[in-house]
Amino acid sequence: MEAIPSSIFTLTKAVSMHVGGGSWSYMSTALMAYNIRIPDTASSYQDSRDACIDLGLSLRTPFLSMYHDNQSSKVGWLQPESQYGASNAGHLMSHKKSKGEEEDDGDSEGAQSKDRCCYVKVNMDGVPYGRKIGVFEHTDYWSLALQLQAMFGKYFGSGIRLFDEASGLLLIYQSNEGGEWRSVGDCPWE
Amino acid sequence: MADMDDCLSSIEEPNKEQVFRSTKVFMKGQAIGRAVNLNILNSYDQLKDALEDKFQIWGELQNCNHKWVLLYIDHDGEMMIVGDDPWPEFRNIAKKILIYSREEVNRMMMPVDFGF
Numbered sequence: 001m002e003a004i005p006s007s008i009f010t011l012t013k014a015v016s017m018h019v020g021g022g023s024w025s026y027m028s029t030a031l032m033a034y035n036i037r038i039p040d041t042a043s044s045y046q047d048s049r050d051a052c053i054d055l056g057l058s059l060r061t062p063f064l065s066m067y068h069d070n071q072s073s074k075v076g077w078l079q080p081e082s083q084y085g086a087s088n089a090g091h092l093m094s095h096k097k098s099k100g101e102e103e104d105d106g107d108s109e110g111a112q113s114k115d116r117c118c119y120v121k122v123n124m125d126g127v128p129y130g131r132k133i134g135v136f137e138h139t140d141y142w143s144l145a146l147q148l149q150a151m152f153g154k155y156f157g158s159g160i161r162l163f164d165e166a167s168g169l170l171l172i173y174q175s176n177e178g179g180e181w182r183s184v185g186d187c188p189w190e
Numbered sequence: 191m192a193d194m195d196d197c198l199s200s201i202e203e204p205n206k207e208q209v210f211r212s213t214k215v216f217m218k219g220q221a222i223g224r225a226v227n228l229n230i231l232n233s234y235d236q237l238k239d240a241l242e243d244k245f246q247i248w249g250e251l252q253n254c255n256h257k258w259v260l261l262y263i264d265h266d267g268e269m270m271i272v273g274d275d276p277w278p279e280f281r282n283i284a285k286k287i288l289i290y291s292r293e294e295v296n297r298m299m300m301p302v303d304f305g306f
Contacts, residue, residue: 119275121268128298129261132274155299 120173124152140189145171211281217245217289228281234273245289259295261288 118136131151138144148171156169171184216223224244231237238251238260250257260272262284275283290298 119279121270123268126300128295128300129259129269129271131271 122148122151124155127152127155138189141185144184213284213287215241215244215287215289218291218294220245226287228284231281233277234280237272241287241289251289256292259290259292261290262286263288 118134119132120135121130122133123130133144133147133151135144138147172181173184174181210227211229212225213228214223215226226237226240226244228237231240235252241260242248242251247258251260261269262272262280263269263286264283265285269288272280272284272287
């Protein structure tokens, strides 16, 4: 099967005029958001309020060290803008590794490799665990945004409102090619 | 010698499914972990059943009271939530399984200033 570029999505803080004062050593890069309006679906998560956290506290040093054993992999995380351009070393989607491991398993596993390739990691600032989404299950950015809202909306009181410049969140991805981080939405969905 | 050869040749190759793929499972707060053979399980529901048995939390993983959060560590060392991957994929990529209480997960949340 033709190799599908692997990507990791990260919901990261938008560096824009909206950002309040205070220094932050957070490893992030400001990228242009694709301006698509998405209905605020936050109301559907009212019952998850008990899982919400107060996001108004000061930003802290990236939490990578908290639960990433291998700093050198840095999968899914960004470099400060001043260092932008140095590709993230060690970016390998888990699916790529598992695809290699499964090569000897015969035809029974072949049908699964297609699914395996399409699942990418999604991480959101402040959330200690990541999620997986099947990119090929979606037909457009809107559909993707809705799933991400379903997954992460409860962590952000007003809904994450992806692609809304005013939301304060940016969705970025890292492709296999060159390892550069880009804003989701810059290129056609296909 | 011939008897030994006959004996060895009569031993069947273990079915791949029967090969024990030991995956460690830890519950936050408990010093001793358990191991689960993911190869004999066919679904996330079966995994939850097995974990409920091992940790004596019957019914608490299957129902949706959100008392526990099932997480796993993958080969990249990243913590991911259990359930998003197709089951066959999960079996291959889960290096360790963690059972956290909801309160524990909330404590792990890192405050992020989104500028509001």
